Amino acid sequence: MSLPVAVCRRILSGMIILSGITAVHADEKITLDVLYTTPGTFNSLHKELARRFTEAHPDIEVKFRNPVKGYEEAAQEILRGQITNSMPDVAFNGINQIGLFVERGIGTPLDAYIHREGGLDKLGYYPTLAKLGTWKGKQYGLPFAVSTPVLYINTDMVKAAGGDPDRLPNTWPELVKLGKAMESRAPSPVTGLYYQWEQTGNWLFQTLITSKGGHMLQPGSCKIGFNSDAGKWALQTLELFGKSGMPNLALGQARQSFVSGTVGIMADSTSYVAAAEKQIGGTFGFKTMPFPLADAKGQLPAGGNVAMVLSKDAKRQAAAWEYVKFVTGPQGQTAMASLTGYMPGNKIAVEHAELLGNFYTSHPNHTTSLKQVPVLGEWASFPGENSLKIIEVIKGHTEALVTARDTAANTLPKLVQDVNALMPAECR
Known part of the structure; x- marks a missing residue:
């Protein structure tokens, strides 16, 4: 507390x-x-x-x-x-x-x-x-x-599903699998895994890309860098969340669900740790764990x-x-x-x-x-007059993935096209 x-x-x-x-x-x-x-x-x-x-x-x-x-x-x-x-x-x-x-x-x-x-x-x-x-x-x-992005863990739910809170899986498919196990073994409806995809400035979308060793913008350049294997992987991971049945919750709603004991694992910012500890008040086991890196050269945007x-x-x-x-x-x-x-x-x-x-x-x-x-x-910032607009464009495409309305294969070329259209001419 x-x-x-x-x-x-x-x-x-x-x-x-x-x-x-x-x-x-x-x-x-x-x-x-x-x-x-x-x-x-x-x-x-x-x-x-x-x-x-x-x-x-x-x-x-x-x-x-x-x-x-x-x-x-x-x-x-x-x-x-x-x-x-x-x-x-x-x-x-x-x-x-x-x-x-x-x-x-x-x-x-x-x-x-x-x-x-x-x-x-x-x-x-x-x-x-x-x-x-x-x-x-x-x-x-x-x-x-x-x-920094971290994992919020309801240790009671993880244990009930046969998992070890101190040795969680370190890949998203395995974490999704553990989340589904929590959902199947809970006596009432719960969400096993929730990813706070809508964080300001596309932060947790960028986090997936950089954790895989990729970049939002090409190093030393103003041109987009997510048209890459890391970008494709990040979109596929968001698609995985959508296909797993993860609900689309507002940021505050997801946090309230976690402290109420109805979310097992939540990927979120450390900014909520003190409030979470206070609101949980010992009603269930709570711990934080590092955000999984998907590549040896992976980084996390501050x-x-x-x-x-x-x-x-x-x-x-x-x-x-x-x-x-x-x-x-x-x-x-x-x-x-x-x-x-x-x-x-x-x-x-x-x-x-x-x-x-x-x-x-x-x-x-x-x-x-x-x-x-x-x-x-780095938490990348897009250049030019449309910097804030690009954030909203990316948010729209990522929401389509986590709600299972689109696929990563379809999204990547559209995302590249839409962001490039808003970039300064010298950055396209």
Whole structure:
């Protein structure tokens, strides 16, 4: 079970706040306009972080916009704000959207601020995770809440079907078979295996491709890379889920089904781990396990969001930097990881017992994500003006597979054609 907000407050208040150069003088109070997503997951966390930050920086106030549902909705709001000169000062954006913004002149490089503080290592960021916030060699974002795909396991259902929760099959056909065994042996209707295919930004579709050693975009190129054996395999795997009778559930509906004990195995983001533990409350055995890699060179796309400074005003940028540094620093990441299930991007928080060290010792389900850091890779973003539209096109084709309305053989050429039609001319 995750730490309650009150405990996190005591932890944070007992820590030494790492202070950088004061952003503004007390008589020049600045109110930061901040945008974040997924209120069900992040509301209490962001409010707590803002409270602690303003206690340490009374010259800076944090005012949140109404949070939006997901990363695509946030991106649309930011792009509209560029036109109307009403962008937020700080935004928590999907990792896959950095290029979308930077190519349109949105976002402040943070390199000078980082250098002034002594560098990324001194600030405590994992190099692999900090790299997720870069675009063409510059640091535009810092990791706030990083997720990896994992398997959520109802160990009671697995045991009842004759399986071993500690030694699950590592291929999707075998996992589907185990899921069907759970369905056949359950006293009431259940879903043995559920794959959260509709995750934002086609994340779990990309995960299948990269876990097989493939790429959404060709390495070093803006051309599509999923027209490959790995892409074909990923589509065939989605088709397998559809043909197995897997229901088509909304993301929240699938999660509620899992914590209610009617889904045996669920492939999902680690972002839900803390909430799942709290909602299950020991009513059945629950553990997380790594996402299966289908190839020795397979990788997993890092999901989640980075904190970016979007303000163009120098004083507001400096204030925004102080906030970004705090929420992605040891104190902010301690609260973030313990209250959600996302992986922290700051190793100081992980390595110190009084921060997250003791927490991870007593919460093993949260450590699965950390174990997957060595195989983390890019969550690809499509180039050009139609980046967000391409996401919706891919979602439509993948839904046809998981609902058994189409086949992988039919889908691949149509998917390639439809995505290419929306790509910039130089990327076709």
